[in-house]
Amino acid sequence: MTVVRQFAQFVKGSLRLVWHGNAAYWTWLAFLGVLIASGGLAYARQVSEGLGVTAMRDQVSWGFYIGNFTFLVGVAAAAVVLVIPAYVYDWKPIREIVIYGELLALSAITMCLLFVLVDIGRPDRFWHLLPPVGRLNFPQSILAWDVIVLNIYFAINFIVVTHILYRAFNGRHYNTRVVVPLVLLSIPMAVGIHTVTAFLFNGLAARPYWNASILAPQFLASAFCSGPAILLIVLQLLRRFTRFEIQDEAISKIAELMAYAMFLNLFLHGAEAFKEFYSNTEHAVYVRYWFFGLGTHTTLVPYAWTAVGLNVLAFGLFIVPAARRNWVLLNIGCLATYAGCYIDKGMGLIIPGLTPDTLGEIYEYAPSIVELRVAAGVFAIGFLIFTLMLKVAVPITLGEFHGDDAPEPAPGWPVAWH
Amino acid sequence: MTRRQFTTSAAAAAAGFVLTACGPKRLHEMSKDRLKGLIAEMERKYAEQYGTAVHVADTAAMPGVEFAYALDISRCIGCRRCVYACVDENNQSRDPQVHWIRVFSMEKEKGVDFAEANPYYQPKEVPEEGHFYVPVACQQCRQAPCTKVCPTGATWTDPDGIVVIDYDWCIGCRYCMAACPYGARHFNWRQPTIPKDQLNVNTHYLGNRPRPKGVVEKCTFCIQRTRKGRYPACVEVCPVGARKFGNLLDPESEIRYIIEHKRVMVLKEELNTLPKFFYFYAT
Amino acid sequence: MLRRIVLFAAAVVLAGAALYAVGQQPQQAAPQGRPAAAKAEERPEVPPPPFSDGIFPCSACHKDLKVNRTRRVLTDMHTDIDLKHDAEHRWCLDCHDANDRDYLHLASGELVPFEESYRLCGQCHGEKFRDWRAGVHGRRTGDWNGHKKYLLCANCHNPHQPRFKPIAPKPAPVRPTRPPK
Numbered sequence: 001m002t003v004v005r006q007f008a009q010f011v012k013g014s015l016r017l018v019w020h021g022n023a024a025y026w027t028w029l030a031f032l033g034v035l036i037a038s039g040g041l042a043y044a045r046q047v048s049e050g051l052g053v054t055a056m057r058d059q060v061s062w063g064f065y066i067g068n069f070t071f072l073v074g075v076a077a078a079a080v081v082l083v084i085p086a087y088v089y090d091w092k093p094i095r096e097i098v099i100y101g102e103l104l105a106l107s108a109i110t111m112c113l114l115f116v117l118v119d120i121g122r123p124d125r126f127w128h129l130l131p132p133v134g135r136l137n138f139p140q141s142i143l144a145w146d147v148i149v150l151n152i153y154f155a156i157n158f159i160v161v162t163h164i165l166y167r168a169f170n171g172r173h174y175n176t177r178v179v180v181p182l183v184l185l186s187i188p189m190a191v192g193i194h195t196v197t198a199f200l201f202n203g204l205a206a207r208p209y210w211n212a213s214i215l216a217p218q219f220l221a222s223a224f225c226s227g228p229a230i231l232l233i234v235l236q237l238l239r240r241f242t243r244f245e246i247q248d249e250a251i252s253k254i255a256e257l258m259a260y261a262m263f264l265n266l267f268l269h270g271a272e273a274f275k276e277f278y279s280n281t282e283h284a285v286y287v288r289y290w291f292f293g294l295g296t297h298t299t300l301v302p303y304a305w306t307a308v309g310l311n312v313l314a315f316g317l318f319i320v321p322a323a324r325r326n327w328v329l330l331n332i333g334c335l336a337t338y339a340g341c342y343i344d345k346g347m348g349l350i351i352p353g354l355t356p357d358t359l360g361e362i363y364e365y366a367p368s369i370v371e372l373r374v375a376a377g378v379f380a381i382g383f384l385i386f387t388l389m390l391k392v393a394v395p396i397t398l399g400e401f402h403g404d405d406a407p408e409p410a411p412g413w414p415v416a417w418h
Numbered sequence: 419m420t421r422r423q424f425t426t427s428a429a430a431a432a433a434g435f436v437l438t439a440c441g442p443k444r445l446h447e448m449s450k451d452r453l454k455g456l457i458a459e460m461e462r463k464y465a466e467q468y469g470t471a472v473h474v475a476d477t478a479a480m481p482g483v484e485f486a487y488a489l490d491i492s493r494c495i496g497c498r499r500c501v502y503a504c505v506d507e508n509n510q511s512r513d514p515q516v517h518w519i520r521v522f523s524m525e526k527e528k529g530v531d532f533a534e535a536n537p538y539y540q541p542k543e544v545p546e547e548g549h550f551y552v553p554v555a556c557q558q559c560r561q562a563p564c565t566k567v568c569p570t571g572a573t574w575t576d577p578d579g580i581v582v583i584d585y586d587w588c589i590g591c592r593y594c595m596a597a598c599p600y601g602a603r604h605f606n607w608r609q610p611t612i613p614k615d616q617l618n619v620n621t622h623y624l625g626n627r628p629r630p631k632g633v634v635e636k637c638t639f640c641i642q643r644t645r646k647g648r649y650p651a652c653v654e655v656c657p658v659g660a661r662k663f664g665n666l667l668d669p670e671s672e673i674r675y676i677i678e679h680k681r682v683m684v685l686k687e688e689l690n691t692l693p694k695f696f697y698f699y700a701t
Numbered sequence: 702m703l704r705r706i707v708l709f710a711a712a713v714v715l716a717g718a719a720l721y722a723v724g725q726q727p728q729q730a731a732p733q734g735r736p737a738a739a740k741a742e743e744r745p746e747v748p749p750p751p752f753s754d755g756i757f758p759c760s761a762c763h764k765d766l767k768v769n770r771t772r773r774v775l776t777d778m779h780t781d782i783d784l785k786h787d788a789e790h791r792w793c794l795d796c797h798d799a800n801d802r803d804y805l806h807l808a809s810g811e812l813v814p815f816e817e818s819y820r821l822c823g824q825c826h827g828e829k830f831r832d833w834r835a836g837v838h839g840r841r842t843g844d845w846n847g848h849k850k851y852l853l854c855a856n857c858h859n860p861h862q863p864r865f866k867p868i869a870p871k872p873a874p875v876r877p878t879r880p881p882k
Contacts, residue, residue, distance in 0.1 A: 051607050052880060054880070057607065058604050062592060062596060120589050120592075121591075122588065122630075125587070128570040128589050134570065135570055136569065137568055137571040141566065141568055143591065147569065201596075205690075207596065358598065358599050360532035360533045363877045495867075496870060497871065501871060501874075520874065538873045538876060544870045649842060659838065659857070664845050668846075675836070
């Protein structure tokens with residue numbers, strides 16, 4: 001009976017927490033609500049009229065949705081950047097905040113799955129993917145692999161996070177026999193989801209732009225830039241608006257890791273660009289379209305150079321220790337990283353991969369209003385989930401929200417997890 | 419094993435069996451009886467929608483047959499008769515426009531190079547000076563990248579070598595379109611429309627039956643005709659006789675004659691897709 | 702320019718022929734030396750030769766005309782025929798038989814009916830002829846695994862001007878467009 005009572009308490013308490021907040025909190029929720037409503041309406045139109053309301057066509061058959069999906073898989077995978085130091089090296093300053101990385105991963109995967117759902121032509125048939133009623137073309141289809149690894153990764157993070165938080169709610173230490181193996185498993189899984197997502201594109205010989213073995217490493221490198229970039233901003237917001245304390249050292253260390261990741265990202269991009277331009281085969285046409293345009297088709301060129309500029313700027317900022325400790329520069333670096341990687345992976349990966357199409361035709365894709373609205377709606381759902389989870393998780397980790405039976409938590413409780 | 423465990427697992431096994439045996443499945447995997455029932459249902463639905471009797475065949479592949487196609491590049495004049503014969507025969511959407519065959523005008527000086535190709539040529543008369551034409555549709559690859567990537571197994575190669583799509587199982591993810599090196603797959607971005615009086619009522623459930631929006635479609639070598647021994651519509655309409663079709667396993671077939679006597683090539687040979695659509699130069 | 706469509710068959714249809722003695726019934730007298738029809742199994746099923754209306758049999762007019770073997774520009778009849786089929790080396794009677802106008806003849810002198818004109822064409826265009834027999838040159842309809850219908854060379858190529866005439870293409874596909882705002 002205690003279990004039921006405790007759970008009821010947890011649910012009731014969580015709802016109370018979510019239901020109470022200051023003006024900023026409600027404004028934020030209202031903002032997300034508006035985006036979700038707008039996205040919902042746009043999606044309803046897309047479902048009733050078909051994907052023709054997007055700017056995708058036979059020539060460019062994937063676009064903004066799949067770009068966002070790819071980017072967010074990277075964000076989800078980036079939780080591992082925190083998990084490795086936290087659990088493997090037991091490095092204290094990061095272990096305090098690793099749970100937020102995992103919450104971010106959960107929200108990111110939710111967004112990934114939503115982006116796939118809004119991209120498919122027959123969302124009413126998504127169950128065709130679910131055995132035993134459906135049929136998953138495993139192991140041939142890399143998309144089948146992606147469905148599997150994303151769901152496993154989601155499940156692992158979900159179990160770890162809820163277990164830790166719920167135990168903490170009840171004033172108990174988490175069960176190491178549950179958490180440690182799962183966390184250790186989540187490390188290869190994080191690499192796995194992004195590798196599999198890279199292979200999704202990589203395996204298509206029809207698209208030389210993607211058919212490069214550098215793709216998976218490059219995916220991971222850019223993921224380890226963009227994921228932490230979001231997290232650093234979130235952590236600073238938490239520090240500002242809650243009693244949550246995060247050591248400067250942790251933030252600076254993450255920024256340092258980002259600098260290395262960004263270096264790797266730029267290096268791999270450079271290696272790819274060298275190969276394309278120096279060998280100058282007919283396959284260079286896709287990189288050329290991205291960076292210079294083809295004839296009068298230059299829609300993507302400003303995006304390409306903006307992404308390069310932002311990534312270089314971020315690298316320049318994060319590589320200088322003094323800049324990492326300067327809050328203004330740090331945040332500029334985070335935003336630059338986020339935006340740079342977002343453009344790079346959203347627009348820069350998908351669209352040049354499909355332009356020109358396999359028979360040489362150039363259709364200049366750029367997302368339609370409906371796509372932008374639906375995508376904004378999906379992001380809003382992700383941020384809403386993240387916000388609500390934080391609203392519950394932060395008080396738990398601060399010891400402010402706990403069950404009646406829980407012993408008084410020791411000060412600085414999260415640190416004392418082991 | 420306790421009784422409770424036993425009961426639970428027995429129930430699970432029973433549920434699994436029921437779902438597998440009776441649950442929805444790809445059309446080619448289900449029992450003949452169930453398929454017949456579904457086809458009758460399709461015919462009823464189409465008849466209602468188009469106000470005329472529609473026949474949906476389920477003709478199976480003939481044993482000992484592997485279809486192949488050959489197109490004489492030295493002959494084709496780029497008149498696009500095949501494109502529109504295909505649209506009519508295979509009930510392709512008129513608006514939005516779906517064309518399973520795309521004809522590319524190429525410059526003789528540059529050879530077969532899609533980077534320089536133009537599918538939108540519209541001179542008064544064809545052939546144009548200095549140009550030749552390469553029509554492209556599904557190459558019915560032996561190692562088809564499209565079927566490999568399909569996450570639900572909604573597209574596969576039938577025993578006679580035709581790559582088919584189950585329009586009732588496709589979820590519209592378009593991964594196959596990204597994988598196809600020949601731009602052969604087309605998506606129904608909106609509800610396809612076919613004027614009632616232009617509907618071809620002789621259909622095949624894996625071929626030219628009317629498609630819903632949100633699924634992928636492509637050339638099936640006119641499965642509804644060829645499985646009954648007839649030539650594809652594009653072969654019969656071609657005014658210059660550039661299009662050839664037959665059984666690769668029959669040494670007396672036109673296809674075998676072409677492969678053995680002519681200069682033959684396939685598109686994007688380096689991708690190892692092993693097309694069963696050959697291009698040749700008869701002169 | 703499109704690769705030149707290979708010149709096919711020589712004269713099939715002498716059809717355009719002079720026909721001013723309208724209504725006169727041709728005589729049935731079969732001249733000597735007429736060939737036996739090709740063996741049935743070797744004979745592909747072909748449509749009738751594409752004669753102009755009322756032109757055949759040629760003998761309807763020609764039987765009363767004196768044979769004039771002089772190479773010349775025709776002024777009284779068949780003025781619509783503009784020979785563009787190796788005209789430098791060839792003239793009507795190289796293909797049409799002078800003695801029996803209802804037949805063509807091979808280089809050997811063997812008479813060939815218009816229904817088998819492909820044999821005449823095949824004399825020069827041997828490779829095309831073999832391709833055609835194999836079903837590879839020219840359009841074929843019917844069943845890929847059974848009854849196939851051939852066309853005569855002359856059904857596609859005007860024997861006097863075998864070159865294909867350019868034709869108007871069907872409309873280009875519509876270009877992909879972004880959705881309306």
